[in-house]
Amino acid sequence: MKSYADLIDQTFDFPNDEFHVKDNELYFHNVRLTEIIKQYGTPLKLTYLPKIGQNIQKAKKLFEGAISKNKYKGSYTYCYCTKSSHFEFVLDQVVKNGAHIETSSAFDIPIVKKLYEKGQIDKDFYILCNGFKRPLYTDYIVDLINQGFKNCIPILDNMKEFDIYNDRVDNEFQIGIRVAADEEPNFEFYTSRLGIRYKDINDFYLSTIQPNKKAKLKMLHFFINTGIKDTAYYWSELSRFMYKYCDLKKVCPELDTIDIGGGFPIKTSLHFEFDYEYITDQIVQNIQWICNKNHVPTPNIITEFGTYTVGESGAVLYSVLDRKLQNDKELWYMIDGSFITHLPDIWGVNQKFIMLPVNQWDDNFHKVNIGGLTCDSMDYYNSEAHSSEVFLPIANNGGQLYIGFFHTGAYQESLGGYGGIQHCLIPAPKHVIIDKHENGKVHSYLFNEDQSSESMLKTLGY
Numbered sequence: 391m392k393s394y395a396d397l398i399d400q401t402f403d404f405p406n407d408e409f410h411v412k413d414n415e416l417y418f419h420n421v422r423l424t425e426i427i428k429q430y431g432t433p434l435k436l437t438y439l440p441k442i443g444q445n446i447q448k449a450k451k452l453f454e455g456a457i458s459k460n461k462y463k464g465s466y467t468y469c470y471c472t473k474s475s476h477f478e479f480v481l482d483q484v485v486k487n488g489a490h491i492e493t494s495s496a497f498d499i500p501i502v503k504k505l506y507e508k509g510q511i512d513k514d515f516y517i518l519c520n521g522f523k524r525p526l527y528t529d530y531i532v533d534l535i536n537q538g539f540k541n542c543i544p545i546l547d548n549m550k551e552f553d554i555y556n557d558r559v560d561n562e563f564q565i566g567i568r569v570a571a572d573e574e575p576n577f578e579f580y581t582s583r584l585g586i587r588y589k590d591i592n593d594f595y596l597s598t599i600q601p602n603k604k605a606k607l608k609m610l611h612f613f614i615n616t617g618i619k620d621t622a623y624y625w626s627e628l629s630r631f632m633y634k635y636c637d638l639k640k641v642c643p644e645l646d647t648i649d650i651g652g653g654f655p656i657k658t659s660l661h662f663e664f665d666y667e668y669i670t671d672q673i674v675q676n677i678q679w680i681c682n683k684n685h686v687p688t689p690n691i692i693t694e695f696g697t698y699t700v701g702e703s704g705a706v707l708y709s710v711l712d713r714k715l716q717n718d719k720e721l722w723y724m725i726d727g728s729f730i731t732h733l734p735d736i737w738g739v740n741q742k743f744i745m746l747p748v749n750q751w752d753d754n755f756h757k758v759n760i761g762g763l764t765c766d767s768m769d770y771y772n773s774e775a776h777s778s779e780v781f782l783p784i785a786n787n788g789g790q791l792y793i794g795f796f797h798t799g800a801y802q803e804s805l806g807g808y809g810g811i812q813h814c815l816i817p818a819p820k821h822v823i824i825d826k827h828e829n830g831k832v833h834s835y836l837f838n839e840d841q842s843s844e845s846m847l848k849t850l851g852y
Contacts, residue, residue, distance in 0.1 A: 394747060394755040394783045401776075402660040408702075408796075409660075414752045418705060418796065421824055421832055423748045427792055430836065432709040433727035433819035437799060437837075440826050441703040442483040446470075449654065449695060450488070452666055456674040464688045469518055471652060471696030472498050474800040479823055479837065480700055481505065490516035490541075492694045496523075499530035502539075517542040518649065518694070520568065520611070522584065523551060532558045540564075545611050545649070547584055549594050556605060565599070566609035566649065567591060569634060571627055573615065585612075588634055595642055609647040609692070610635050617653020618669060625676065632677055636684035647690040648677070654698035656797055658742045659775035697800040704799025706732055706819070707748060710782075710791040714761075721758050723782060725793070727819060728762035730769050731812040733798060734805040737768050742775035748792035753783035760793070764814040809841070811849055817841035 395411060398404050410417050415424050419438050426436065446468060453466040470484045473494045484491065485505060493499065498519075505511045517539060519531050528551070534542040536559060545566040546552055555563060570585035581587075586594065599607050612631045618624060628650065639645050650673070655664055674691070681688045708725040715721050735741035745760075757779050762769035772780055785791040808818055818841040824834045 392754070393752050394781070395751040397755055397781060398660075398746075398751075404660060406660070409746065411751050414749060416746055416748045416751070416794065418794070419824075423707060423794060424792070426822060426824070426834060427707055427709075427748065429834070430820060430822050432707050432792065433725075433732065433840075434707045434822060435732070435798075435803075435819050436705050436707065436822045436824055436834075437477075437479065438703050438705070438824045439479060439483055442480065442700055443487040445695075445699055445702060446484070446487040446489050448666070449670075449693070449698070452670040453674070453691065453693070455667075456671045459671065460674050460678055462674050462678055462688055465690045467516060467690065467692045469516060469649075469692055469694045470699050471694050472501065473804070474696030475700045475803065476501065477803070477837075482510070484699065485510045489699070490518070492518040492520055494521045496527035496530055499527070499534060502534065513538045514541055515539070516692075518566070518609075518611075518692070519544045520547075522547045528554045531555070535559050535563050536561075543608060545609070546586065549586060549590070549598070552598060552605070556602060559604065562604050562606065564606050564608040566611050566647075567594075567607065569610060569612045569631060571612050571614050571631070582613075582615075588630075591634065592638060592641065595638060600642070606644045607638075607642050608644065609649055610638065610645065611649035611651070613651030613694070614653070617655060618673070619653070619655070620665075620669060620672075625672075628673070628676060629680060632680040633684070635689065636681060636686040639686045639689075640684075645689075646687075647692060649692040649694065652694040652696055652698065654693075654695055656698055656701040656800075657744065658797060660744060661776040699800075701800035702797045704802070705794055705796045706798050706802075707792060707794045710785070710793060721756065722761045723758045723791075723793075724761045724763075726763070728764045728769055728813065728816045729771055730762060730764055730766055731806050731814075731816045732819060733795060733802050735802060736771055737766075738805070742773070743798055744796040745771070745774060745780065746794055746796065747783050748794050750783040750785050750789065750791055753785055755781045756784050758782050763816055766813065809845070811846060812841070815843075815846055817843075817846070 408419055450468050457466060468489045469492045470489045471492050502517055531544050543564045543566050544555060545568045547568055568585035570582050570587050572581055599605050614627050635648055678688050708727050710723045711726050712724045729736045760771040774780060820840040821837040822834055823837045826832055
């Protein structure tokens with residue numbers, strides 16, 4: 391039987407920019423993971439900070455290149471969706487790399503204020519305020535605008551929302567309108583619950599916004615759940631949106647920006663293939679072609695990348711605690727953590743991540759199921775994005791086997807209830823940050839210890 395290293399070598403284009411194996415051990419961005427495990431233990435979440443900046447700069451370069459190539463008359467702005475990960479170390483990398491932000495709820499706004507107090511942003515910074523807004527959220531938005539954050543732009547989710555800003559903002563202000571896009575054909579609903587219907591937008595502008603002396607309609611926004619993909623559905627929705635923009639631009643001269651949402655995909659398998667340059671060029675070309683056809687100036691372009699920004703920076707490392715053969719052919723590797731609590735997208739939406747052993751690559755391999763610690767029958771992982779099976783080293787030679795799930799940096803902490811009550815009271819693991827000094831030397835530090843029983847008991851009222 392071949393080794394696990396042979397299996398990977400014959401299945402994938404491996405090694406690559408992120409992963410390589412040396413002396414039977416896996417390296418992630420040239421970081422020796424067994425050293426991290428030896429220092430901090432498992433289960434362990436880690437964030438490799440340089441990857442955040444790399445992806446931001448990559449997308450900016452792609453759009454700026456497409457704009458230059460097509461002689462597109464309009465600018466590009468990269469925004470980060472804070473809901474993907476709200477951690478301070480993430481937002482620090484975001485603003486350092488010249489990205490602006492998009493918010494989703496009231497508690498995002500105090501984060502904005504913290505960034506301003508620390509001198510990391512100024513009052514020209516773009517703050518795009520999305521979502522269906524409760525009173526506290528609109529209160530905070532009004533406060534920001536009145537404090538001089540001139541590019542704090544509330545994106546109207548419904549027509550009544552406009553009255554709040556009109557009544558309470560002191561001076562001129564900018565707004566956007568979210569268009570209620572059609573959902574993917576196989577979705578349970580035909581049209582998104584968020585945004586204003588296409589047919590209502592022009593009448594709403596002409597009757598309410600245009601006569602107003604303070605409000606300026608700056609932006610039209612759309613977002614589709616599937617993200618940016620080379621499919622008939624995506625191009626159809628983008629084209630429909632652009633025709634609406636052109637229609638509205640003819641009666642609204644101050645409208646000069648489109649927000650095309652987000653959705654650059656990330657690698658969930660070593661088999662991943664996506665032509666980012668081609669897609670970016672096609673987006674710019676399609677926008678330009680539709681505007682030229684309608685004799686309308688091309689707009690400035692904003693994107694909101696969340697998972698793409700932070701997803702590939704994250705990883706979770708586990709120890710295999712035991713091997714259990716439950717019948718003639720189903721072998722279980724039991725780990726020292728839980729998918730439901732640590733990686734809830736695996737359980738909730740059948741999300742796949744890149745999964746690799748950290749050590750023992752020279753050992754033979756076999757098919758396994760990976761089981762989590764909770765008592766829930768759904769706490770398992772038994773297939774990968776490229777295959778309906780999972781293979782791991784047999785580890786017959788003794789020693790502790792470690793495994794890692796990679797590109798887990800988006801959403802998992804917030805969906806898992808980081809710092810709160812976990813299923814079966816499984817504690818949140820410690821979190822380690824990996825960064826580089828200016829001289830290129832890698833260093834790590836502990837962001838947070840694993841969750842204590844005391845913190846859980848306090849939350850539970852004991």
